[in-house]
Amino acid sequence: MIKYPRGHGADAGSEELALRFVNTLAWRNAATPEERLPDAESLVEWLVNSEIISPQTAGRLRKKGARQKVEARTIHRQALGLREALSRLFMARTRSLTPPREDLHVLNRILAESQPRIAALQEEAASGPTWRLLPSEGAANEILAPIAWSAAELLTGPRATRVRQCADERGCGAMFLDQSRLNNRRWCSMGDCGNRAKAKRHYLRKKQNPNAQSARAK
Numbered sequence: 682m683i684k685y686p687r688g689h690g691a692d693a694g695s696e697e698l699a700l701r702f703v704n705t706l707a708w709r710n711a712a713t714p715e716e717r718l719p720d721a722e723s724l725v726e727w728l729v730n731s732e733i734i735s736p737q738t739a740g741r742l743r744k745k746g747a748r749q750k751v752e753a754r755t756i757h758r759q760a761l762g763l764r765e766a767l768s769r770l771f772m773a774r775t776r777s778l779t780p781p782r783e784d785l786h787v788l789n790r791i792l793a794e795s796q797p798r799i800a801a802l803q804e805e806a807a808s809g810p811t812w813r814l815l816p817s818e819g820a821a822n823e824i825l826a827p828i829a830w831s832a833a834e835l836l837t838g839p840r841a842t843r844v845r846q847c848a849d850e851r852g853c854g855a856m857f858l859d860q861s862r863l864n865n866r867r868w869c870s871m872g873d874c875g876n877r878a879k880a881k882r883h884y885l886r887k888k889q890n891p892n893a894q895s896a897r898a899k
């Protein structure tokens with residue numbers, strides 16, 4: 682039985698927006714992936730934490746969601762649809778495969794419908810001055826637009842070849858942008874999956890040659 686570390690991926694806050702969104706299905710390649718956006722409320726929470734919407738817009742969305750439950754569920758479903766489409770598009774791009782037509786359609790529909798309503802906020806966000814959508818009525822095409830833009834920019838730009846999926850063999854599956862100088866990063870985080878892989882290599886080396894360390898010490 683695999684024990685999944687809690688809070689896994691929490692240190693990936695600096696990752697590209699589109700990839701962070703894809704990673705909200707944690708342990709993507711494991712037998713039981715972990716859904717971090719199980720409902721509309723958790724989606725709103727994520728959008729605020731990612732500074733895509735302001736706390737005021739979040740408040741409005743929550744009120745609206747409480748009144749219009751069916752609509753809130755539709756937006757949530759649309760968001761997860763976009764997320765899974767992006768996951769497949771990035772995987773296809775990484776492997777130089779033809780992107781699934783339906784997934785491209787999902788992304789392009791949001792791009793086509795999104796109005797570029799961006800404004801610089803006067804106030805400071807937690808991470809410093811930021812760009813954010815103007816408070817909207819919360820139409821899916823508006824709140825998901827920044828994610829779609831981030832994905833489009835990443836998929837079509839020179840950094841597309843730097844998108845990777847964590848090599849963790851338990852099935853972490855987190856996606857990240859390899860910004861290492863040697864272009865050889867393999868794990869989502871050195872503090873978690875990377876460390877575990879290192880410990881395992883060390884264990885296997887010792888198992889194959891238990892005297893290795895003492896021989897060196899002589």
Ligand SMILES: [Zn+2]
Binds near residue numbers: 847848849853854868
């Ligand atoms: Zn990982």
